[in-house]
Amino acid sequence: MTTQTSSRATGIGRVLIAVYAVLALAATGRSFVQIVSEYADAPLAYTLSALAAVVYIVATIALIGKGDTWYRVAWITITFELVGVLVVGVLSLVDPELFPAKTVWSFFGRGYAFVPLVLPVLGMLWLRHTRSAVTGPRD
Amino acid sequence: MITWFMWAQFGIAAVAGLLAIVLGLAGKRPNDLTMGLTALVGVLLVVQLVIALLSPAFGNTATGSVLEFYTYLVSALLIPPFAITYGLIDRSRWSTVVLGVACLAVVVMVYRMHQIWFVQVA
Numbered sequence: 001m002t003t004q005t006s007s008r009a010t011g012i013g014r015v016l017i018a019v020y021a022v023l024a025l026a027a028t029g030r031s032f033v034q035i036v037s038e039y040a041d042a043p044l045a046y047t048l049s050a051l052a053a054v055v056y057i058v059a060t061i062a063l064i065g066k067g068d069t070w071y072r073v074a075w076i077t078i079t080f081e082l083v084g085v086l087v088v089g090v091l092s093l094v095d096p097e098l099f100p101a102k103t104v105w106s107f108f109g110r111g112y113a114f115v116p117l118v119l120p121v122l123g124m125l126w127l128r129h130t131r132s133a134v135t136g137p138r139d
Numbered sequence: 140m141i142t143w144f145m146w147a148q149f150g151i152a153a154v155a156g157l158l159a160i161v162l163g164l165a166g167k168r169p170n171d172l173t174m175g176l177t178a179l180v181g182v183l184l185v186v187q188l189v190i191a192l193l194s195p196a197f198g199n200t201a202t203g204s205v206l207e208f209y210t211y212l213v214s215a216l217l218i219p220p221f222a223i224t225y226g227l228i229d230r231s232r233w234s235t236v237v238l239g240v241a242c243l244a245v246v247v248m249v250y251r252m253h254q255i256w257f258v259q260v261a
Contacts, residue, residue, distance in 0.1 A: 018237040022244045029210045
């Protein structure tokens with residue numbers, strides 16, 4: 001195939017991107033509901049929830065995008081997600097008051113079948129796998 | 140929301156999702172079966188929307204947050220059209236897997252909608 005798609009949006013990477021898109025949609029929807037209806041209950045957790053949703057959207061776009069810049073953006077956003085789910089996961093166990101159970105990263109993403117924990121790792125493996133294609137000549 | 144309709148929708152979307160993932164991994168390109176089932180999942184969501192809009196008029200109201208319910212429903216409604224469009228553009232086997240992922244996402248969202256409508260008393 002000689003289509004002009006991104007080096008990352010190929011093969012099984014397309015499934016990864018689709019899962020990212022679904023998670024971005026889910027996180028955005030939940031964050032929207034939380035901020036509209038109960039923001040005052042837990043401003044920190046819900047602000048973080050909104051930030052997470054935005055980062056998932058950017059990560060999805062970055063994985064689809066072509067070239068070095070999007071590759072870097074993908075690394076930054078996916079690293080942010082992994083750090084986020086680990087830090088918030090630990091904090092939600094240590095101090096449940098700080099992060100009510102309904103944020104995307106609470107308890108390592110338990111409310112989302114741990115997809116938020118697994119996805120950044122798969123994303124990083126995929127980025128590493130496609131690196132050789134990126135460092136080659138630009139399209 | 141009507142319980143039997145929700146479970147029918149849940150079952151069809153689950154079967155459609157698992158079938159598409161299995162067929163995709165087996166190397167099948169998006170075909171009439173997988174695309175048709177995804178379209179059916181989308182149509183059932185539209186029916187669900189109509190049911191949800193009419194239910195309160197018959198005394199069948201949500202026990203949980205109506206805002207949250209419709210956020211799930213509208214989000215779910217977006218998924219099949221995107222997946223089908225993608226299935227038309229990308230004719231690879233991974234596109235069939237994407238159809239499956241889309242249907243399974245709808246399964247989870249329909250289940251959450253059911254919980255919000257019937258179970259939550261918050």
